[in-house]
Amino acid sequence: MMQKALLQLIKGEVRYSISEEMIAGSLVGNVAKDLGLDILRLKTSRARIFTEGGMEYFELNANKGTLVVKDRIDREQLCAQITPCFLNLQIVLEDPIEFYHVAVEIVDVNDNDPMFPNKNIKLEISEASMPGARFALLSAIDYDVGLNALQTYTLSPTDNFNLKIRKQSDGSSSIDLLLVKQLDRENQEEHVVLLTAVDNGSPRRSGTVEIRIVVLDANDNAPIFTQDVYKTAVKENVLIGSGLITVTATDADKELYGWVTYSVTHVTDNCGDLFEINSTSGEIKVTGQLDYETFKKYEITVQAKDTGGYTDSCKVMVDIIDVNDNIPLITLMSVSSEIPEDSGPGTVIAVINVQDKDSGKNGQVTCLIDDNIPFKLKPSINNLYSLETGVLLDREITSQYNITIYARDEGKPSLSSSITLSLGVKDVNDNPPKFEQQHYTAYITENNSPGYSFFSLRANDDDSGVNSKLYYFIQDHFIQNISVSSYISINSEEGTLCSVRSFDYEQFNRFQVSVIAKDGGSPSFSASAIVDILVQDQNDNAPQILFPVQNKASTGPEILPRTADVGYLVTKVVAVDKDSGQNAWLSYKLIKSTDQALFKLGMHNGELRTVREVTEKDSTRQTLVISVEDNGQPAQSTTVTINVAVTDSFPQALAEFNDLSQEVTGEADLTFYLVLALAIVSFLFLTFIVILITFKIYSWRRSRLFKACSNGNLPVIPYYPPRYADVGGTGTLRHVYNYEVCLTTDSGRSDFKYIKPVLHSGTNLIMGETPRKKKKGLNFLII
Numbered sequence: 205m206m207q208k209a210l211l212q213l214i215k216g217e218v219r220y221s222i223s224e225e226m227i228a229g230s231l232v233g234n235v236a237k238d239l240g241l242d243i244l245r246l247k248t249s250r251a252r253i254f255t256e257g258g259m260e261y262f263e264l265n266a267n268k269g270t271l272v273v274k275d276r277i278d279r280e281q282l283c284a285q286i287t288p289c290f291l292n293l294q295i296v297l298e299d300p301i302e303f304y305h306v307a308v309e310i311v312d313v314n315d316n317d318p319m320f321p322n323k324n325i326k327l328e329i330s331e332a333s334m335p336g337a338r339f340a341l342l343s344a345i346d347y348d349v350g351l352n353a354l355q356t357y358t359l360s361p362t363d364n365f366n367l368k369i370r371k372q373s374d375g376s377s378s379i380d381l382l383l384v385k386q387l388d389r390e391n392q393e394e395h396v397v398l399l400t401a402v403d404n405g406s407p408r409r410s411g412t413v414e415i416r417i418v419v420l421d422a423n424d425n426a427p428i429f430t431q432d433v434y435k436t437a438v439k440e441n442v443l444i445g446s447g448l449i450t451v452t453a454t455d456a457d458k459e460l461y462g463w464v465t466y467s468v469t470h471v472t473d474n475c476g477d478l479f480e481i482n483s484t485s486g487e488i489k490v491t492g493q494l495d496y497e498t499f500k501k502y503e504i505t506v507q508a509k510d511t512g513g514y515t516d517s518c519k520v521m522v523d524i525i526d527v528n529d530n531i532p533l534i535t536l537m538s539v540s541s542e543i544p545e546d547s548g549p550g551t552v553i554a555v556i557n558v559q560d561k562d563s564g565k566n567g568q569v570t571c572l573i574d575d576n577i578p579f580k581l582k583p584s585i586n587n588l589y590s591l592e593t594g595v596l597l598d599r600e601i602t603s604q605y606n607i608t609i610y611a612r613d614e615g616k617p618s619l620s621s622s623i624t625l626s627l628g629v630k631d632v633n634d635n636p637p638k639f640e641q642q643h644y645t646a647y648i649t650e651n652n653s654p655g656y657s658f659f660s661l662r663a664n665d666d667d668s669g670v671n672s673k674l675y676y677f678i679q680d681h682f683i684q685n686i687s688v689s690s691y692i693s694i695n696s697e698e699g700t701l702c703s704v705r706s707f708d709y710e711q712f713n714r715f716q717v718s719v720i721a722k723d724g725g726s727p728s729f730s731a732s733a734i735v736d737i738l739v740q741d742q743n744d745n746a747p748q749i750l751f752p753v754q755n756k757a758s759t760g761p762e763i764l765p766r767t768a769d770v771g772y773l774v775t776k777v778v779a780v781d782k783d784s785g786q787n788a789w790l791s792y793k794l795i796k797s798t799d800q801a802l803f804k805l806g807m808h809n810g811e812l813r814t815v816r817e818v819t820e821k822d823s824t825r826q827t828l829v830i831s832v833e834d835n836g837q838p839a840q841s842t843t844v845t846i847n848v849a850v851t852d853s854f855p856q857a858l859a860e861f862n863d864l865s866q867e868v869t870g871e872a873d874l875t876f877y878l879v880l881a882l883a884i885v886s887f888l889f890l891t892f893i894v895i896l897i898t899f900k901i902y903s904w905r906r907s908r909l910f911k912a913c914s915n916g917n918l919p920v921i922p923y924y925p926p927r928y929a930d931v932g933g934t935g936t937l938r939h940v941y942n943y944e945v946c947l948t949t950d951s952g953r954s955d956f957k958y959i960k961p962v963l964h965s966g967t968n969l970i971m972g973e974t975p976r977k978k979k980k981g982l983n984f985l986i987i
Contacts (some may be wrong), residue, residue: 236269314405328513332422426514453508466843528615633725743836796829
């Protein structure tokens with residue numbers, strides 16, 4: 205089950221066979237056709253070739269779907285003597301990720317001549333050597349394989365010598381120069397022959413070496429090795445200078461002719477710098493650093509030579525034992541640097557190839573990642589691993605992951621390596637905006653300037669980029685049949701509320717708006733918050749006097765009976781202020797009075813009361829100036845003038861009021877009254893006559909009024925006393941009172957006998973019932 209995900213990515217496999225040394229651009233095969241791939245798929249999926257080891261010998265033509273040779277291929281360099289020789293590569297496609305395996309067999313061509321280790325061979329042969337004596341020669345080397353490999357040897361001339369080829373136990377061949385005719389140094393001291401090695405290729409290739417034979421004096425025994433082939437094994441990390449093996453050759457001759465010396469004549473691939481032999485003891489030592497991954501086996505040819513020139517040779521086969529000296533190599537075949545946060549579990553992030561050059565357990569690698577990250581690593585075939593998501597990701601929790609992939613082999617001690625991938629989580633719009641509060645309260649002072657910024661609110665969005673870009677707007681609705689946009693506007697990017705017009709607290713002092721925040725994602729999310737906007741009052745209204753009524757005409761006086769007790773309520777000043785709060789707190793002050801010792805004014809209720817009893821010495825006309833002031837900053841005030849008539853009877857009060865009005869008028873314009881003084885005296889007589897006639901008429905009407913009172917019909921005297929406000933109320937006048945007066949036939953010589961209030965509606969006076977109280981003097985009944 206763990207290999208299933210990556211196995212699904214490997215879609216097919218194809219094999220080709222080509223000859224080595226093909227020129228660049230040579231066609232290997234049509235992979236698009238052989239793998240069933242569409243050319244358009246190759247173009248759009250960024251098709252590329254992945255070759256193990258990093259060498260790129262082939263190139264993919266995505267336009268044609270063909271695989272061609274990119275660089276010269278030398279089979280001998282790749283595989284040496286190993287057959288068959290394969291190059292494995294992967295064709296990688298992306299979006300989605302797919303793999304196709306291609307195996308290319310490199311076929312050998314006969315491009316290498318057989319070669320001898322040395323250009324010249326020198327042999328010393330004693331003239332005592334008998335026919336049949338053998339002299340070991342170095343074998344030629346042909347790097348080709350199969351039919352192209354070394355086939356046979358020829359010797360020229362063959363007058364005294366011939367060749368003898370021997371098959372050895374390891375399957376290789378050795379050649380000896382066979383003496384067919386005894387030499388005569390005195391006849392010919394030196395012989396030269398040509399040794400030719402020929403392969404079986406087409407065309408056939410050959411290599412030649414010149415053998416120079418020096419004839420020595422008699423030495424009839426040659427050294428003989430105890431073994432034709434010596435075998436040994438050594439670890440690749442063996443120390444330089446360590447002994448490898450000791451070879452031994454014996455010579456039946458004695459003394460000088462039996463003294464044998466050893467030498468290394470050939471080492472595999474001319475690696476002579478790795479080994480050396482003690483010419484006397486035959487001990488072979490390691491003189492260079494061995495590497496199992498470079499060569500797994502070495503063949504050393506050792507020659508034993510006596511003083512007479514006789515030689516023998518043997519082979520030393522050295523097997524290199526692998527040690528765990530290579531760390532695992534991690535290669536990213538395909539990787540994504542960013543992934544959307546809504547990618548489902550199992551999404552492939554990267555495909556990884558892990559290799560270890562060591563062999564056996566030293567080359568067996570385990571790949572893993574940390575357990576505390578939401579990813580999993582799945583192994584597959586051919587040392588491939590896929591890195592996949594294990595769960596759904598959330599960018600708002602973690603936006604960047606650094607994923608470290610560890611590779612550890614099973615050697616002792618174990619070696620490991622690691623690589624870190626940086627993966628970004630791409631944001632999707634999955635979070636709505638959020639206000640810090642769902643309900644806000646904002647304050648704005650009345651009489652503000654249009655465009656004034658008075659409140660700011662912000663929403664947050666956990667997303668990023670355009671998904672977190674917020675825009676603010678006000679949900680439209682109507683306030684007093686006017687769109688809210690006529691009152692308030694909002695900065696769409698900053699969420700700042702601004703006034704569109706100037707507010708008046710006295711018109712309306714509170715309203716509500718709904719602010720919506722919308723993000724820039726697709727699809728977008730939004731959130732709303734309620735803002736209560738409270739208009740704060742300013743002290744922009746002066747107090748208004750409701751009572752006594754102020755107009756251009758003269759205001760009727762307030763009546764103060766001389767019989768009034770201390771604390772008598774003369775009148776009450778009633779005022780209101782359109783402002784609110786402390787701006788509407790009113791205080792009353794008596795700033796001017798005819799007699800300061802007679803009256804006092806309630807500071808908070810506006811009640812004008814007497815502070816002592818009225819005496820005969822008190823003026824019958826009292827003028828008071830009262831100031832009504834609010835508690836605002838700065839304070840505003842209004843003044844009212846109240847006339848008080850101190851009298852014993854109502855007619856006298858009217859007369860006093862007329863005189864008072866004339867006096868006030870005279871004080872206002874004294875010059876004018878002086879001019880009129882003469883005119884008044886001139887008409888004094890006429891006035892007396894008019895008064896006399898008026899008195900007669902008045903007496904007649906009073907007799908009729910008495911008769912009407914006896915029948916229950918009361919004439920109404922149009923006099924309107926003060927309108928008192930309810931002290932426990934809000935400062936406004938709740939009830940309006942009128943008074944009706946019943947006069948007797950002798951009321952001219954006495955006080956009013958009856959007085960009863962009636963309700964006043966409009967301009968009509970509603971008659972009350974029979975008076976319930978009688979008292980000599982001026983009587984008032986107040987309800």
